[in-house]
Each structure stands twice: as C-alpha cells, then as structure tokens.
Amino acid sequence: MSSLPLQIAQALLLVLLAPVAAGFVASVKARLQNRHGPGLLQPWRNLAKLFAKQVVLAENASWIFRFAPYVVFTATVMAASCVPALLVDTPLSLTADVIALVSLLALARFFLALAGMDIGTAFGGMGASREMTFSALAEPALLMSVFVLSLGAHSTNLTTMIQHTLNTPIMLQPSLAFALAAMLMIALAENGRIPVDNPTTHLELTMVHEAMILEYSGRHLALMEWASMIKLTLFATLIIDLFMPWGMVAGPDAAGLLLALVAWVLKIFGLLLALSLAETYLAKLRLFEVPEFLSMAFVIAFLGLLSHYMLEVNA
Amino acid sequence: MRHLANTWFAERLGDSGIRTIYLADHHPAHMPCLEIMRLDWLRAAEQARRLEMRFVAVWAAGAGCHDQDRGARHGLYAYMAFAHPEHCHALLRTPLADENPSLPSIAGEFVAASRMERHMADMFGITIEAAPDARPWIRHEHWPRGAHPLRDDFDGKNPMPPCPCSGDYDFVRSASSGVYEIPVGPVHAGIIEPGHFRFLAVGEQILNMEERLGYVHKGIERAMQGRDAASGAKLAARISGDSAVAHAWAFAQASEYAAGIKPPRRASLIRGILCERERMANHIGDIGAICNDAAFAFMHMQMQRLREDMARLHQEIFGHRLLFDTIVPGGVTVDLGEAQLARLERQTRAIAAEVEHLRSIYADHPSIQERVIGSGVVSVDDARDIGLLGFAGRASGNYPDARIEEAYPPYDELKVHVAEGKSGDVATRVWVRFEEIADSARLIGEMVERMPDGPIAAEWTPPEPGVSGFAAIEGWRGEIAAWVRFGEKGLIDRYFVRDPSVINWLGLELAVREVPVPDFPLNNKSFNCSYSGNDL
Numbered sequence: 001m002s003s004l005p006l007q008i009a010q011a012l013l014l015v016l017l018a019p020v021a022a023g024f025v026a027s028v029k030a031r032l033q034n035r036h037g038p039g040l041l042q043p044w045r046n047l048a049k050l051f052a053k054q055v056v057l058a059e060n061a062s063w064i065f066r067f068a069p070y071v072v073f074t075a076t077v078m079a080a081s082c083v084p085a086l087l088v089d090t091p092l093s094l095t096a097d098v099i100a101l102v103s104l105l106a107l108a109r110f111f112l113a114l115a116g117m118d119i120g121t122a123f124g125g126m127g128a129s130r131e132m133t134f135s136a137l138a139e140p141a142l143l144m145s146v147f148v149l150s151l152g153a154h155s156t157n158l159t160t161m162i163q164h165t166l167n168t169p170i171m172l173q174p175s176l177a178f179a180l181a182a183m184l185m186i187a188l189a190e191n192g193r194i195p196v197d198n199p200t201t202h203l204e205l206t207m208v209h210e211a212m213i214l215e216y217s218g219r220h221l222a223l224m225e226w227a228s229m230i231k232l233t234l235f236a237t238l239i240i241d242l243f244m245p246w247g248m249v250a251g252p253d254a255a256g257l258l259l260a261l262v263a264w265v266l267k268i269f270g271l272l273l274a275l276s277l278a279e280t281y282l283a284k285l286r287l288f289e290v291p292e293f294l295s296m297a298f299v300i301a302f303l304g305l306l307s308h309y310m311l312e313v314n315a
Numbered sequence: 316m317r318h319l320a321n322t323w324f325a326e327r328l329g330d331s332g333i334r335t336i337y338l339a340d341h342h343p344a345h346m347p348c349l350e351i352m353r354l355d356w357l358r359a360a361e362q363a364r365r366l367e368m369r370f371v372a373v374w375a376a377g378a379g380c381h382d383q384d385r386g387a388r389h390g391l392y393a394y395m396a397f398a399h400p401e402h403c404h405a406l407l408r409t410p411l412a413d414e415n416p417s418l419p420s421i422a423g424e425f426v427a428a429s430r431m432e433r434h435m436a437d438m439f440g441i442t443i444e445a446a447p448d449a450r451p452w453i454r455h456e457h458w459p460r461g462a463h464p465l466r467d468d469f470d471g472k473n474p475m476p477p478c479p480c481s482g483d484y485d486f487v488r489s490a491s492s493g494v495y496e497i498p499v500g501p502v503h504a505g506i507i508e509p510g511h512f513r514f515l516a517v518g519e520q521i522l523n524m525e526e527r528l529g530y531v532h533k534g535i536e537r538a539m540q541g542r543d544a545a546s547g548a549k550l551a552a553r554i555s556g557d558s559a560v561a562h563a564w565a566f567a568q569a570s571e572y573a574a575g576i577k578p579p580r581r582a583s584l585i586r587g588i589l590c591e592r593e594r595m596a597n598h599i600g601d602i603g604a605i606c607n608d609a610a611f612a613f614m615h616m617q618m619q620r621l622r623e624d625m626a627r628l629h630q631e632i633f634g635h636r637l638l639f640d641t642i643v644p645g646g647v648t649v650d651l652g653e654a655q656l657a658r659l660e661r662q663t664r665a666i667a668a669e670v671e672h673l674r675s676i677y678a679d680h681p682s683i684q685e686r687v688i689g690s691g692v693v694s695v696d697d698a699r700d701i702g703l704l705g706f707a708g709r710a711s712g713n714y715p716d717a718r719i720e721e722a723y724p725p726y727d728e729l730k731v732h733v734a735e736g737k738s739g740d741v742a743t744r745v746w747v748r749f750e751e752i753a754d755s756a757r758l759i760g761e762m763v764e765r766m767p768d769g770p771i772a773a774e775w776t777p778p779e780p781g782v783s784g785f786a787a788i789e790g791w792r793g794e795i796a797a798w799v800r801f802g803e804k805g806l807i808d809r810y811f812v813r814d815p816s817v818i819n820w821l822g823l824e825l826a827v828r829e830v831p832v833p834d835f836p837l838n839n840k841s842f843n844c845s846y847s848g849n850d851l
Contacts, residue, residue, distance in 0.1 A: 033616040122497040126832070130519075195682065198610040202505030203836040205497075206608070214504065283683040284610035287519055287833045 011081030019043035028276035050222035068115035116212030127211025137294035178304025370425035380781035508846035539810035555848035561790025573784030582646035646772025667756035691838035705793020711739035777805025814848030
C-alpha cells in the first residue's frame with residue numbers, strides 16, 4: 001500500500017466523518033436533556049437538503065460573498081488534509097506545520113468575516129466584529145499552547161512533534177497539562193461552542209459565527225456549515241495529535257492502520273462526549289467575559305511554557 | 316352584586332375643585348365612571364398622580380345609546396382609568412368636540428399614557444395637545460392618510476386602498492459618528508412574534524433601544540363592534556393566545572358587571588383554576604426559554620416537557636391545549652367532575668414539585684446565575700413611574716395585583732401571596748415567576764378543595780343599550796383592564812382592553828439601557844410582552 005492514496009483517504013475520512021461527529025454531539029446533548037435527538041446522520045441529511053436547494057443572494061452581494069464559501073471550505077479541507085489522523089509519516093508531512101495550519105484557518109476566518117460584512121446587514125457586521133475580536137485573542141493563545149510542545153520536539157511540524165511524543169517515555173509533564181487546558185479552551189472558542197458562542201441559537205443579537213452566515217442559503221450555506229463541522233473534527237484531531245497520539249502508525253500496514261482508525265475514532269468521540277457534557281452543563285458567557293476567558297487561556301498556555309523551562313528542560 | 320358606590324375619587328377631585336357627574340349607566344359601582352369637563356382633564360390626571368394612584372389606561376369611544384338620548388351633543392368621549400391600592404379603580408370621561416376633536420396629553424403625569432394617546436390619535440384622529448411624542452403608533456406608513464378605523468365613518472368591511480409610501484418613521488437617532496444603529500426585526504431568525512427594535516449602540520453597549528410595534532394589528536377593537544357577548548368572548552380569548560383565559564375572563568367579567576349578572580361560585584372557582592393553570596404554564600415555559608437564551612438548554616427542555624404535560628391535560632379535560640373558549644359571559648363552558656378535579660390537582664402538585672427541583676438545579680449553576688444576576692435592571696422609581704405590572708412590576712418594587720386590589724371572586728375567599736422583589740434584574744423576574752408558580756399551585760389546591768356543587772353558568776341576559784362595565788383581571792403578565800359598552804339588541808357597541816404588555820413594553824426599553832447588545836434577547840424573554848395584545 002502506498003502512502004499517497006492513504007493520505008488522501010485519511011483526509012477524505014476526516015471530511016466525510018465530520019458531519020457524523022457533529023451529529024454525535026447533537027445526539028449526546030439531546031440524550032443529556034432527556035430527548036431522543038435527531039440521530040447521527042441528521043447533519044448529512046441537512047447538507048444534502050441544502051445542496052439541493054436554490055441559492056438566494058442578497059441584491060448587494062458582491063463576488064466576495066459568492067466566493068467566500070468556496071474559500072472557507074477549501075482552506076478548511078486543506079487544513080484537515082495536512083493534519084495526521086492515522087498515519088504519522090505521510091508524503092505531505094512537510095506541509096503539516098502548525099503555523100501553516102493556523103494560517104489556513106485564519107484565511108478561512110478572514111473570508112468568513114469579509115463575507116459577513118459584504119452584504120451590509122447589521123448582523124453580518126456585528127458577527128464579523130465579534131469574531132475578529134475573539135480570534136485576535138484566540139490565535140496567539142493557540143500558538144502559545146502549541147509552542148509548549150514544540151519546545152520539547154524542537155519543531156512546529158506536526159509529524160515531528162507526534163514522533164517525539166511517541167518516542168519519549170510517558171511521564172507526567174506539568175507543561176503539557178497547562179497546554180492541554182489552554183488548547184481545550186481555545187478549541188471551544190475557535191469552533192463557536194458554548195460557553196463562547198451557541199451554534200444552535202436563533203437569536204440574531206447573540207450570534208457570533210451564525211451571524212456571519214445568516215444571509216447564506218443553498219449550497220453556499222451547506223459549504224459553510226460543512227466547513228465548520230470539519231473544523232470541529234480537525235481541532236479534535238489536532239488535540240489528539242498533540243497530546244495523545246498513541247495508537248497512530250508510522251508506516252502503512254493494514255493491521256496497524258485498522259487499529260489506528262479505531263483508536264482515532266474512539267478518541268474523537270471521547271473528546272466530543274466531553275464537549276457535549278460541557279455544553280450541557282454550561283450557559284453562555286457574557287460577551288464581555290469572553291475576552292477574559294481567552295486571555296485566561298493565553299495565560300495558562302504561557303504558564304505551560306514557563307513550567308517547561310523551569311521544571312522540564314534540565315530534568 | 317351591587318357594591319356600595321365608591322365615592323373616594325369623586326370626593327378627592329371635588330376637594331380640588333373638579334366637578335364630577337356620576338354616570339349611573341356604568342357598572343360596577345365600586346369602580347365608578349365619572350364625567351368631568353374637558354378643561355379639567357389634565358388637572359384630574361395631576362390629582363390622580365398626587366393621590367398616588369396608578370395609571371391604568373386612556374382610551375376613546377364614540378357616543379353610546381344613552382349619550383345620544385341626551386341630545387347627541389357630542390359624538391366622541393375620552394376615558395381614562397386610575398387605580399388606588401385601597402380604593403379600587405375609578406374611570407373618568409370627558410366629551411370631545413365633534414369637529415377636530417382634541418385632548419390635552421397626560422403623558423407629563425403618566426409616561427405610560429403616551430403610547431395609548433398615540434393609539435387614540437391613530438384610531439380616532441384625535442389631536443393630542445402638547446404630546447411629548449406625536450408620531451403615529453399602530454398606524455403604519457402604508458395606511459392611507461385620514462384612515463381612522465374606529466371612527467363611525469370608516470368603512471370596516473372593505474380593505475383599505477394600498478398606499479404607496481416608504482417607511483419614514485422617525486426613530487430616535489444620534490448625531491455622533493461613534494454610535495451605530497442596529498435594526499432588528501420585524502422578521503426574526505426564530506419563529507417569534509413580529510416587532511421591530513432599533514438599537515443605538517456604541518460597540519457592544521446599548522445606549523438606547525426603541526420599540527416599533529403594530530405589525531400584528533388585527534383590528535380587534537373594530538371587530539368587537541356588533542358582536543353578541545358569546546362571540547365577543549371568543550374573540551377576546553384570541554387577543555393574545557398565551558393569555559386566552561385572562562382575556563376571556565376580563566371580557567366576561569366586564570360584560571357581567573354591565574348586565575348585573577353574578578356568575579355562580581362554582582364557575583368563579585373554575586375560572587380561578589383555569590387562570591392559575593395558565594399562569595403556571597406560561598411561567599414554566601418562559602423560565603425555560605430565558606435559560607435557553609443563555610444557551611442553558613437543559614432547563615428549556617425540562618420546562619417545555621412540563622408545559623407540554625399541562626397542555627395535554629388541558630386538551631383532555633377542557634378540549635383545548637391553551638384553554639380557549641372555556642370562559643363565557645355568565646360562567647364557564649366545561650364542568651369538572653370529581654375525577655377531573657382530582658387529576659388537575661394531582662398534576663398541579665406534581666408539576667410544582669418538579670419545578671422546585673429544577674429551581675434548585677437553576678440556582679446551583681453559577682454559569683446561568685452569572686448571566687441573569689444584575690442584567691437589565693429596572694429601578695423601583697422607574698417601575699413606579701411607568702406603573703410596571705405583573706411579575707415585571709413585582710420584581711422592581713411595584714406590587715399591583717388585581718387579585719388583591721379588586722379581590723374579585725374567587726380571590727375574595729383566597730389569600731394571594733405576592734412575591735416582593737426589589738432588584739429589578741432578570742434574576743429577580745425569574746425569581747418572582749418561580750414564586751408565582753408555587754403560589755398558583757397552592758391556590759389551585761385550595762380552589763379544588765373549596766369547589767361547591769351547583770351550576771357552572773348563570774343565564775346571560777344582555778344589559779339594556781348604553782350600559783357599560785369595567786373589569787380588571789390579573790392575568791399571568793399582569794392586570795388586564797377591559798371596558799365594554801353594549802348597544803342595541805345586546806350587541807357590543809365598543810370594547811376597549813389594555814393588555815399589561817402595553818405598559819410593560821416600556822419596562823423593557825428601560826431595562827436594556829445598560830446591557831450589552833447580546834444580552835437583549837435574555838431581557839426581552841424575561842419580560843416576554845405580548846405583541847398581539849399590544850397591537851390589538
């Protein structure tokens with residue numbers, strides 16, 4: 001088995017599994033609220049419905065508005081395809097750099113915010129302004145959290161970092177705990193989950209991510225929705241890669257791959273289960289407390305960095 | 316049920332030199348209607364303010380049969396109503412000129428009068444002198460000029476001709492370039508009633524929020540004219556679907572006062588049960604929705620489930636999930652057997668117990684408490700100034716409750732506990748609602764216990780033409796004030812109703828002056844005013 005088709009298969013798997021993962025979160029949350037829930041495949045049904053629907057464009061929508069869904073979707077899929085899910089060493093491993101990954105997501109966000117402002121509604125602009133405010137705080141914290149691990153691995157390349165984690169004996173590293181805590185907080189914010197944003201709200205004034213895509217319809221909306229589902233799975237995979245890569249295989253062998261697949265799916269759903277629990281337990285933060293929440297994530301990541309130097313470098 | 320005539324307000328007005336004429340064709344006597352001169356209109360309002368009376372409503376009506384008998388000197392009358400905690404309601408009326416009717420504004424004394432005066436101006440073409448706000452209210456820009464639907468010469472049968480015009484409503488604006496406007500609605504992302512909110516905001520901080528309502532104007536007042544009492548009660552139940560019982564009761568009680576009919580005690584107790592069940596169901600649904608607006612969906616789902624259980628039992632026992640058409644003038648339509656009473660009582664108790672359990676979950680979650688505490692404060696002074704009603708008033712130190720002030724049956728034999736909140740924030744409004752759910756459950760238990768045998772309705776005989784009646788019923792949102800006058804053949808000649816929302820919408824505007832934009836929905840839901848009841 002050559003690794004290039006595997007690389008593609010892995011990316012496809014992530015993209016196709018993302019709606020199921022979103023359905024899983026919705027179902028678990030429904031169960032926790034004593035409801036049946038719509039089932040795992042509901043996001044897929046929604047996407048299929050949206051793809052079949054006509055696109056309605058605002059009169060004053062420019063090319064940016066029409067262009068943005070494709071840019072957002074492509075950038076997110078590209079980011080998803082360079083994150084190792086099953087195989088550590090892939091032909092594209094050189095591109096699997098965390099900084100590149102963050103930039104790809106930033107590109108998607110940039111176009112999302114532009115599209116939000118493009119149609120000139122109050123909600124689009126409001127959503128874009130909030131998204132930018134939050135991301136200005138979230139991105140440095142995300143990078144800071146990754147740097148904690150990079151310091152050990154001497155690289156920002158994901159493959160190198162995974163190999164480093166796999167090859168060092170398991171031991172308790174306080175810096176990793178800090179980095180993980182920060183990363184989980186950032187993941188909530190980046191994916192617009194409770195307590196930062198509510199993905200299921202219908203209240204325009206409280207929206208962040210939803211406000212920017214409020215005017216989208218048909219396949220445009222489908223691409224936007226799909227992109228955000230992929231992003232959720234992507235972040236879950238990134239957390240797995242950085243903090244718990246055990247089970248991933250170095251080379252393409254069938255049995256190892258199967259095991260890696262099982263491990264990956266289990267870990268993903270484990271993380272999503274934790275997300276569902278948190279989302280059920282928590283209410284949304286006040287808007288002005290979100291920057292504090294994100295600054296807290298930054299401080300935690302920074303503490304991780306410090307504790308790495310103080311406790312682990314000379315150990 | 317002839318009460319002693321209530322002369323308190325007439326005496327106080329007399330002390331300050333305002334002459335009043337007691338109208339004998341208005342009932343009940345403990346809520347009298349006094350005619351004053353138009354010259355004294357504003358002074359009477361000043362007096363009411365000085366006597367610390369609560370402003371209830373101001374409205375207009377064409378001349379009734381009796382007024383025409385007197386020689387038809389005037390075609391139009393203006394009415395206003397005040398209430399005193401110890402001396403019940405009192406109505407004042409004054410004749411208006413036939414040509415270009417005008418009336419001095421009392422909004423300087425009672426802020427809440429402003430929108431009602433604008434409503435009068437829209438519906439009757441009355442000029443309000445020295446009005447602080449002369450913009451149209453219910454009459455939107457596309458209505459033809461000179462269309463005043465409640466005037467006798469208005470053609471109510473055919474649609475109004477389309478009027479090509481653009482919206483030029485003069486919203487409150489800011490000259491500063493740092494302030495931006497956020498228009499929200501009337502079409503919303505969720506399925507809610509239509510209303511437009513115009514925010515002036517700096518960053519995420521609200522400076523001012525202005526409401527523009529009237530999108531669900533259905534012409535209720537006009538549609539009431541010419542109906543008999545039974546069909547009037549049906550229409551009244553549909554004024555605001557979530558207050559079907561309270562609105563139908565207000566209509567029925569005003570009609571009964573006018574006709575001098577006393578509903579049997581059994582009917583009153585059943586009405587009480589219906590009204591308290593409606594109160595419970597709406598508070599339960601709203602508390603869930605408030606939590607959902609802060610993304611605490613667990614509470615929402617549990618509360619929805621409880622509300623649904625109540626609706627299903629209502630469907631089974633009363634034939635309607637929202638208890639439509641259960642109250643008619645004279646009594647109620649559904650009799651309750653022993654078994655049904657027991658089921659109602661059992662379910663009420665079970666639901667109240669579950670709500671208490673959920674209340675402890677709500678209180679134990681810091682993340683939801685964080686959102687509701689201190690958000691959207693209406694101060695005690697503001698609440699008294701605008702006369703905030705119902706649970707919103709009770710959260711802000713203003714405690715009017717028609718069940719206590721009027722003590723209409725069955726509340727004359729029951730003790731109602733009023734939750735006395737002061738902080739006026741979302742948390743207090745939720746707290747008052749929790750307290751009211753518990754109290755309603757207790758009242759239902761007592762009413763079931765007291766239920767006597769007997770008929771459920773007195774026979775309805777329409778009053779003679781020209782007689783009017785007034786009633787105030789404490790619905791779940793607060794006091795519903797209703798005034799009805801009958802004409803020939805027992806048909807309704809004019810019906811005016813003031814939903815508590817008309818006043819409480821002002822409370823929302825005050826509450827959100829110091830909250831960030833994304834906290835608006837939470838505050839809006841904590842008031843949950845009726846659009847339909849306001850727009851009529």
